[in-house]
Structures are given as structure tokens and as C-alpha cells.
Amino acid sequence: MTGTSLKPLVAILDPYHPDATAKLEANNEIDSLVVSKSNRQEIYDRAQAIMVRSDTAISPVELSKFSQLKYVVKQGVGVDNIDLEAAKQAGIEVYNTPGLNAEAVAELALSLALCLARRITEIDRSIREGKAVVRSQTLGRSLFGKTLGVIGMGNIGIVLAKKWIGAMEGTVVGYDPHYQGDSWSEILGAHRFRQVDQLNNLLQVADVVSLHVPLTDSTKGLIARDEFTQMKQDAILLNCARGGIVDEEALLEALESNKLVGAGLDAMEIEPPTREAYGSLLKHPNVIITPHIGASTREIQSLSGVFVADLVVDLVMGRRGGNRVA
Incomplete structure (x- = not known):
């Protein structure tokens, strides 16, 4: 996960179940980073895919900071926190995971x-x-x-x-x-x-x-x-x-x-x-x-988190699939 790695980088912008992050860390095809203050610039410079939930707003301004971004994958079905038109204009594909929750x-x-x-x-x-x-x-x-x-x-x-x-x-x-x-x-x-x-x-x-x-x-x-x-x-x-x-x-x-x-x-x-x-x-x-906890069970968070992890790896490695919304 160094700045000189030639592997595609997947960035995790919102909290994901440990099973999902562990799945990414164990994959030798990609690098993965959980966003923090110290690595944010590397994420903007290198990330080809980002994993989000509902916490982070993916606005036109946020999208413009990424130089290599190709894919945004949202855990869950709602994508109202993602500017789909801005993503489309930037040539960035957006995916969600309907049905899992x-x-x-x-x-x-x-x-x-x-x-x-x-x-x-x-x-x-x-x-x-x-x-x-x-x-x-x-x-x-x-x-x-x-x-x-x-x-x-x-x-x-x-x-x-x-x-x-x-x-x-x-x-x-x-x-x-x-x-x-x-x-x-x-x-x-x-x-x-x-x-x-x-x-x-x-x-x-x-x-x-x-x-x-x-x-x-x-x-x-x-x-x-x-x-x-x-x-x-x-x-x-x-x-x-x-x-x-x-x-x-x-x-x-x-x-x-x-x-x-x-x-x-x-x-x-x-x-x-x-x-x-x-x-x-x-x-x-x-x-x-309740504070938007509809999908907040251990079983579903593990299942849907791992699903997103598998999907982003497939996308950055050129293996198509998933539910594309934009």
C-alpha cells in the first residue's frame, strides 16, 4: 500500500464491517486504504474505486479531487448521497447493492x-x-x-x-x-x-x-x-x-x-x-x-460489506458485474 505500488487502489471512505476490510487486505491483486487525514491525498491521487455508505456525500467538488477514480460503490440501495449526474459527467461509474439489506x-x-x-x-x-x-x-x-x-x-x-x-x-x-x-x-x-x-x-x-x-x-x-x-x-x-x-x-x-x-x-x-x-x-x-439502523445487524453488515469488497475488486480488475445505477 505504498505510493509507488502499481496495484489499483480501493479506498474505503465510510465505516465497513471488519469482514469486508479483511477481505480487501487479504487480496493480492489490489491495495486498499481506509481513509484518514494522513492518507487522504494518496487516496485522491491513486484510488480507482471508492467504497461508501450513507455517511459521506459524494458531491461534484469531492469527485473533482480524484484523479484516477473510475468506480463508486455504495453499500445499500439508496444513492441520494451521491451526485449521479456529476459522476456521469466525469465518466465515473456508480454501483449499489439492492436487496442485500x-x-x-x-x-x-x-x-x-x-x-x-x-x-x-x-x-x-x-x-x-x-x-x-x-x-x-x-x-x-x-x-x-x-x-x-x-x-x-x-x-x-x-x-x-x-x-x-x-x-x-x-x-x-x-x-x-x-x-x-x-x-x-x-x-x-x-x-x-x-x-x-x-x-x-x-x-x-x-x-x-x-x-x-x-x-x-x-x-x-x-x-x-x-x-x-x-x-x-x-x-x-x-x-x-x-x-x-x-x-x-x-x-x-x-x-x-x-x-x-x-x-x-x-x-x-x-x-x-x-x-x-x-x-x-x-x-x-x-x-x-432510531438513527437509520435498518441494515444494522451483524449478519447483514458482514454479508453486504463483503459483497461490496468483492465487487470493487472485480471492477478494478476488469471483471464486470454488479448493479450499475450511473
Whole structure:
């Protein structure tokens, strides 16, 4: 990993699972470096590929600092932290890893729904604060047989839908203007699933609404005041996708007016979420906020990290593959 090495350099800009970094360090075809203050210039001068997650913004200015960069590989599906147009203009290819995080994100979404319906975190906080919890006056809601609304019919959405039907024996309504096909009906069963072509048709019937779309111009503010008005009384909203899809001011209004049972939020406009930024939401007993940990399981971080490591090696060695997005 010296400055005179002729091997292609792979630079790791964000924290990756040790299994991924170990895989790169053991590979004799390439050099690898974890970015630091002391080696940043070498990375700019030599890196042919960079590995990122959501922590680092890959802006036009950042891209312009690299003289040899050919590939950007993102662990995960969302690429809103990467300027795809700037990468395209610079002749830099961008890849992501859709589907690998689906099980973990779906698990979190289901966990949040259950915690909110049964008031688990609310009750736990009361006990920790020394308050008396009267069981007959602390009733939750059952999700058994209820309807899940999935906005965004991709890899995560279908995994969550399967878990919902398996655990809750409920039904699923899906909305995605970009999805065409019958695979969801074939997998879930026509008696358990239907797709709607208008968002309001989902909002009006779903007991739990779960967001699984990327943040784009068309999805920013997708769930705002009008959408909260159309939702069922006592519905639960889950956002394990991206901050900005939900109008957070409108969400607070919906919670304070008791329109919603609660909200489980793993994605916020300001990340990581703080008490200063989200004091009002955090004070609400029916809100659970987590710091974008949907994919944060040991198993998935190892699996997806190693996948990215293998992919970047293949790319810099001229072996094509992976899911290219730009």
C-alpha cells in the first residue's frame, strides 16, 4: 500500500464491517486504504474505486479531487448521497447493492409496528420513570388480521409483506407507479394482496403504512398534510426509507391531533436525530425514532460489506458485474 505500488487502489471512505476490510487486505491483486487525514491525498491521487455508505456525500467538488477514480460503490440501495449526474459527467461509474439489506430493514419495520401497537416503549419508559402502569388502562392494539400498506414495491417491500402475512395473517396493499408485473400476487396470493394505482386508495384502508421508496424529486414530501388526512384513524406510519419523504411538521400535527396511533421513524431529514432537532417528536409517547439502523445487524453488515469488497475488486480488475445505477 505504498505510493509507488502499481496495484489499483480501493479506498474505503465510510465505516465497513471488519469482514469486508479483511477481505480487501487479504487480496493480492489490489491495495486498499481506509481513509484518514494522513492518507487522504494518496487516496485522491491513486484510488480507482471508492467504497461508501450513507455517511459521506459524494458531491461534484469531492469527485473533482480524484484523479484516477473510475468506480463508486455504495453499500445499500439508496444513492441520494451521491451526485449521479456529476459522476456521469466525469465518466465515473456508480454501483449499489439492492436487496442485500431487505431482511434486516423489513425486520426493523415489523418491530416498530409491533412496539407502537402494543405501546412497548411507552410502557417501558413509564416504568423506568417510576410511574404506575395500570394494565386495564394501558391497552394496546392487535395487528392480527390487519392491513399493511406498502409504498414502494421493491426488495424490502416484498420481504416485509411476506413477514406480515406470515406473522399477522393479514392482508397487504401495495402502491408503486413504477412497478409492473404479477410477482407479488403470485408470491403472496391474490386473496392476501392487491395493488392500487392511486396512493389515496392505499392510505384509506391501511392500518399500518410503511415507506420503502428512494428519496427523489417525486417522493420528497410524499406523505404530507393531505395524505395524513386520507389515512385511517388510528393508523401507524413507518419510515425506514429516507428522511424527507415524510413532511415532519405535518406528521407532528397528525400525532398531536390523535389521527395516528404512532410513528416509527428510522429515517429523518436531520441525521443523526437529536433532541435539539426533534424535541417535540421525541416528547410524544407514540413516536419511536432510531438513527437509520435498518441494515444494522451483524449478519447483514458482514454479508453486504463483503459483497461490496468483492465487487470493487472485480471492477478494478476488469471483471464486470454488479448493479450499475450511473
